[in-house]
Amino acid sequence: MKIVLLGPPGAGKGTQAEAIIKRFGIVHISTGDIFRKNIKENTPLGLKVKEYTQKGLLVPDEVTVSMVAQRLEEDDCKAGYMLDGFPRTINQAVELDKILNKAGEKLDCALVITADYAKLTERIVGRRICKGCAATYHVTFNPPQKQDVCDKCGSELYQRDDDKEATVVKRLEEYDEKTAPLIDYYEKQGIVKKVDGQQSISAVEKDIADILSAL
Ligand code: AP5
Ligand code: MG
Ligand code: ZN
Numbered sequence: 001m002k003i004v005l006l007g008p009p010g011a012g013k014g015t016q017a018e019a020i021i022k023r024f025g026i027v028h029i030s031t032g033d034i035f036r037k038n039i040k041e042n043t044p045l046g047l048k049v050k051e052y053t054q055k056g057l058l059v060p061d062e063v064t065v066s067m068v069a070q071r072l073e074e075d076d077c078k079a080g081y082m083l084d085g086f087p088r089t090i091n092q093a094v095e096l097d098k099i100l101n102k103a104g105e106k107l108d109c110a111l112v113i114t115a116d117y118a119k120l121t122e123r124i125v126g127r128r129i130c131k132g133c134a135a136t137y138h139v140t141f142n143p144p145q146k147q148d149v150c151d152k153c154g155s156e157l158y159q160r161d162d163d164k165e166a167t168v169v170k171r172l173e174e175y176d177e178k179t180a181p182l183i184d185y186y187e188k189q190g191i192v193k194k195v196d197g198q199q200s201i202s203a204v205e206k207d208i209a210d211i212l213s214a215l
Contacts, residue, residue: 001026001109001215002105002106002107002108003081003083003107003109003110004082004083004087004109004110005111006111006112006182006183006186007112008175010119010120011120011197012197012201012204013030013113014030014032015136015201016204016208017030018135018136019205020082021082024212025079025080026080026082027076027077027079027082028082029068029072029084030084031064031067031068031088032053034067034071035059036053039053045067049063053161053162054162055167055170056162056167056168056170056174057170057174058088058178061091061092064092065096068083068086068096069095069099083096088178090181093182107189107191108215109191109193109212109215110191110192110193111211111212112183112193112195113197113204114194114195117172120168120172121168125163125168126138126141128148128157129157130153130155131150131158132154132155135151135152137157144157193211
């Protein structure tokens with residue numbers, strides 16, 4: 001099963017991917033998580049992308065596409081994957097289609113998590129991420145059992161660099177301008193499914209599980 005997850009910043013892509021991948025035996029590939037890991041480890045890729053992610057701007061396509069192309073060649077992707085945060089421009093979607101075509105494969109679904117923009121800032125500003133396993137929490141909507149400590153691995157939680165209100169505005173603009181047109185792109189392929197991301201985390205998860213089970 002090969003899924004693309006679409007939706008504005010804070011819609012719940014990472015939260016839902018974490019919850020759903022085990023059930024379907026597929027891997028979660030988040031380009032944002034890969035960039036953050038590289039920034040933390042000061043790798044050449046991390047140094048290259050930091051200035052973009054910190055400002056809420058998209059990283060240039062050539063950097064992102066070659067990184068994803070490499071990741072998709074790894075063995076664990078054979079069982080299927082959920083792409084979270086990629087593609088994010090029409091050009092990235094075209095490049096992904098080329099990679100899939102070459103391998104005689106295709107996407108099963110472009111899953112769009114919809115959400116009212118007015119709610120997103122509150123979600124993003126209250127988000128906390130685990131330093132160890134990248135699990136996502138929210139200070140109000142999905143708090144860990146012990147404040148600032150990950151339930152899953154016991155590591156400390158932190159706030160993302162780009163989760164400041166001013167940067168969120170830029171990220172939403174980038175989404176509107178460059179990523180939202182992908183919904184139409186995948187509509188033309190007949191693979192779009194929409195989920196109301198304003199429900200509770202568990203209700204969204206149930207809707208997604210139902211959609212994927214019916215594919
Ligand atoms: P990325 O990491 O992909 O960030 P994003 O798209 O802005 O999305 P988020 O991770 O902010 O939101 P999400 O939908 O995953 O929400 P979450 O589940 O965490 O990208 C970061 C940056 O990397 C980009 O700005 C760009 O610079 C670069 N980048 C990445 N990919 C790229 C690409 N392909 N091309 C170019 N550049 C790229 O949930 C948010 C919060 O809400 C959490 O606290 C959660 O607990 C809470 N929550 C979730 N669901 C619910 C619910 N139903 N009710 C209440 N609270 C909820
Ligand atoms: Mg995310
Ligand atoms: Zn953890």
